[in-house]
Amino acid sequence: MKRVVVKAPGKLMLLGEHAVIYGYPCLVTAVNKYLTVILEEKDGESDLLITPQATNQTFIKTALTLFREVYPSKKRYIIQTESELGVYGLGSSGATVVAVITALAKIQEVKLTQEELFKLCYKAVLRVQKTGSGFDVAASIYGGIIYFDGKTKKSEVVTQDTLPIIVGYTGTKADTVTIVNQVRTYYKQRRKETEHIFAEIALCTKKAKIAIREKNWLTLGNLMNKNHALLRTLHVSTPRLDTLVKVALAAGAEGAKLSGAGGGDCMIALVSSEKRSAVVEAIKQNGGEVVNCQTSAQGVCVL
Ligand code: PMV
Numbered sequence: 001m002k003r004v005v006v007k008a009p010g011k012l013m014l015l016g017e018h019a020v021i022y023g024y025p026c027l028v029t030a031v032n033k034y035l036t037v038i039l040e041e042k043d044g045e046s047d048l049l050i051t052p053q054a055t056n057q058t059f060i061k062t063a064l065t066l067f068r069e070v071y072p073s074k075k076r077y078i079i080q081t082e083s084e085l086g087v088y089g090l091g092s093s094g095a096t097v098v099a100v101i102t103a104l105a106k107i108q109e110v111k112l113t114q115e116e117l118f119k120l121c122y123k124a125v126l127r128v129q130k131t132g133s134g135f136d137v138a139a140s141i142y143g144g145i146i147y148f149d150g151k152t153k154k155s156e157v158v159t160q161d162t163l164p165i166i167v168g169y170t171g172t173k174a175d176t177v178t179i180v181n182q183v184r185t186y187y188k189q190r191r192k193e194t195e196h197i198f199a200e201i202a203l204c205t206k207k208a209k210i211a212i213r214e215k216n217w218l219t220l221g222n223l224m225n226k227n228h229a230l231l232r233t234l235h236v237s238t239p240r241l242d243t244l245v246k247v248a249l250a251a252g253a254e255g256a257k258l259s260g261a262g263g264g265d266c267m268i269a270l271v272s273s274e275k276r277s278a279v280v281e282a283i284k285q286n287g288g289e290v291v292n293c294q295t296s297a298q299g300v301c302v303l
Pocket of ligand 1: 016
């Protein structure tokens with residue numbers, strides 16, 4: 001019986017969240033925390049899913065169904081997942097879909113380009129969530145820091161170097177789909193104002209891409225701060241996120257902002273090595289949990 005093991009990384013949004021849903025670009029990174037899928041052929045009529053850390057198997061089931069629609073096969077599988085991504089909102093749904101589809105392609109000897117893999121995975125995510133830009137899937141496939149175009153869905157790897165960030169978890173799980181829908185309502189009510197905010201966010205993102213390439217942390221930090229202020233005007237931040245951003249800056253971070261949809265989950269701070277321990281302390285002292293993860297060049301891989 002054939003067996004395949006695939007590892008897909010989680011992600012963190014760096015800049016451009018929400019605006020990316022409306023066709024603007026975002027900057028996203030893969031992180032050095034992984035979702036592993038072990039796929040094994042089995043006899044019988046049905047698949048067996050073993051997901052000790054996840055009660056919701058919808059993403060796996062949808063990835064399987066979609067793959068079989070495109071590449072029909074009577075083979076049945078044991079699909080086992082192991083996650084290092086925890087509860088932090090590091091993109092476990094996207095990483096799960098990427099790992100499952102990569103494993104299925106490998107075991108069924110289907111050759112997929114990265115673009116084809118992206119299209120299939122993004123379709124699976126949309127089938128479940130109904131909304132989403134696909135940035136999480138792109139990060140998990142390509143690895144590194146990616147400039148993701150919300151309109152064309154094309155990914156450009158900006159760098160594979162590590163970005164000196166600290167990730168602080170608020171302790172509250174965010175519901176991305178609910179917040180995306182809240183922003184959509186706000187957008188419908190105040191179209192002109194919201195479009196202006198998105199355009200400003202896009203400008204920060206474009207400038208940040210250059211700053212990252214040039215390792216210009218002062219500029220990148222300022223752009224992160226500006227992006228956080230713009231997200232606040234969309235009402236997606238929370239008092240806890242704002243506090244963690246504020247204390248990180250006071251402790252010497254070059255910049256800080258919420259990361260992802262908002263409403264909870266994580267904030268990120270850009271921090272030089274001399275200030276790292278002060279910023280870590282400040283986040284902990286103010287009720288945040290410092291998440292042990294880094295940006296990573298590693299995209300999905302078959303082991
Ligand atoms: O909450 P997260 O980390 O999944 O990020 C959501 C980012 C959004 O731009 C709000 C949604 C999306 O799919 O791009």
